[in-house]
Amino acid sequence: MNVRGRDGEQRLGAAELGDDLGERATLVQFSSAFCAPCRATRRVLAEVAGMVPGVTHVEIDAEDQLDLVRELGILKTPTVLVLDTEGRIVRRATGQPRKADVIAALGEAVATS
Template sequence: MRSPSGAERPGASAPPAELRAEVGDRLGERATLVQFSSAFCAPCRATRRVLDEVAGLVPGVAHVEIDAEASLDLVRRLGIVRTPTVLVLDAAGRVVRRATGQPRKADVIAALGEAV
């Protein structure tokens, strides 16, 4: 998934236990879109709308939003330096894509192709 200012990081990697614990039972059957946001981030609100819409369109996909300020240990462990940051997890919960900035709907759908 590409975003206007974010770099993609291909290749599945196991998430830290803290991410698995944070997502918990909200993991999607086929894939999960994990969004790290902050309270006063305008692009985060727009990203939330895009990810909610995609999760509603693609069966088995869930959208989980995490407050970056409330989860600073996890943010540091994952190397998240700005919001929004979106992680695409496969059905097993492995990170398969990562992007920062506000994504386009088409890019999110394309990134899900790698996860499912």
Template sequence: MERVERLNPEVLGAGARLGERATLVQFSSAFCQPCRATRRTLAEVAAMVEGVVHLEVDAEEHLALVRELEVTGTPTVFVLDARGRIVRRATGQPRKADVIAALGAAVDTSPAAEGPE
């Protein structure tokens, strides 16, 4: 199976909108306690950094995507650059400093940093 390297609004579901600079995609499940803390952390970081969006995906409602992305537990977080390319992924509750560092890598690979595709 080919590894997914990019996510877009069509794949992520109705109403999904990627950030202008980066996107934090969180896969969660209903009874996942660390998912709640992760949601707060990611929302806080997204609010701090202009052009960054936090999207939360219900893993149970998107099983095909979970399998395709090889999500084995929740929370799982994907950091996408402005083009929707997966720059980082992590499973478990992230520390705020780690999210900010991962965003730095995503912004460094943004279209403005690279030029036209």
């Protein structure tokens, strides 16, 4: 698996995500089954995606996608990646995010597109 584009930047698309990219940005959450902060993160990201038109939230079970986890260097769950419209990773964070931080990261993703 290679998630690097021709320009050398890490990019994710529908093949890696199992879902289409959002029209404006995509919130990708890597979770694991027994991760309590993952459930809270899911709620925050789903709420933000519901508030901001063109933003999609995709949750990936880290245990089911070990090759992708290794390729991206995901070391703990939850890890959240913010992708722009081209699937470029514009922001990365571990742990449970605050809604305000997610909204700020989306602003960065939309600005780069």
